[in-house]
Amino acid sequence: MEPLNPYPPRFMLNVDKLLPCHSVDCVIIGYDKGALSVLVLKWKDLPLWSLPGGFIKIDEHLDDAALRILKDRTGLDMPFLTQFHTFGQAGGKRMSVESDIRELIKSNYPSIGTWFENRFITTGYLAMVQPSECRLVPDELSESCVWMPIKDLPELIYDHNAIVDQAIAHVKRQLNYLPVGKSLLPETFTMKTFKLLYESILGRELDRANFQKKMLKLGMLTRRGKENKGGAHKAPYLYSFDHDKYQELLEKGIGFIP
The missing domain is CATH 3.90.79.10 (Nucleoside Triphosphate Pyrophosphohydrolase)
Structure with missing residues (x-):
């Protein structure tokens, strides 16, 4: 050859x-x-x-x-x-x-x-x-x-x-200590996209209401208005990370893993 x-x-x-x-x-x-x-x-x-x-x-x-x-x-x-x-x-x-x-x-x-x-x-x-x-x-x-x-x-x-x-x-x-969301998501994202990211990592479905409640309670998300896709369906809210709060939570361990 x-x-x-x-x-x-x-x-x-x-x-x-x-x-x-x-x-x-x-x-x-x-x-x-x-x-x-x-x-x-x-x-x-x-x-x-x-x-x-x-x-x-x-x-x-x-x-x-x-x-x-x-x-x-x-x-x-x-x-x-x-x-x-x-x-x-x-x-x-x-x-x-x-x-x-x-x-x-x-x-x-x-x-x-x-x-x-x-x-x-x-x-x-x-x-x-x-x-x-x-x-x-x-x-x-x-x-x-x-x-x-x-x-x-x-x-x-x-x-x-x-x-x-x-x-x-x-x-x-190490999910509580790695900047998963900040590294993998765009600057603004929907709560559904955020949940799907965690589901893809964990390999299982998460309860939508519990996920949203817990993530909002952590105080690391800022609401940015609604996603404009047109059509008759209700537009979801967009979110971004509060970078200072996000870093603070990472250093402590975000305390999420559901």
Whole structure:
């Protein structure tokens, strides 16, 4: 089989400046049309899907590497970003898939050499963004960078599906302490949209009246008038976050999880 590309990607030209055996993978979550989505990459000329990720420069802080990867893929500078887990299980799917990927890379990018010969551990980062604000750019090994509903994710390389599952579990556990609404919702939103966001995270329906009562009681929402959609139906109110109150509640733990 002829190599797809005899030249390595740009990042491989100076591997001596990269931290060996350690990578960063980013679970970038967006919310659109009532569903949580994750940003994924389709590899060039290969039937592979993966999370956005990359390597760490020797003189680079781990958080800065994640921020760099996030900006490269989405064009965003400072959205919400947090480290949530480190993955490095020996054996199992990760090692068997790593072996397959190494062979693919060696056959298609022979000049990369032995960089992928060693076992890697990866640090997982969670980002929450608004898809409408992103300018998506694939990396050098990928042909496209797309949003995909979490429930429709294909099989991803390595243990990336497990990384996504762990990220969502982290959001559920830390729901009182993460800026979920502020990060994923637009500047103004309806109470229905807010409720649907929480339902998509928790995986269950919430009582409409109880949800609205509790969220209004927290004092972090400001009513902004009614949504103008036309038609005969009663227009719902729009809300926005009181940012100071929202931050105060986050620091204490919003105390929501119904």
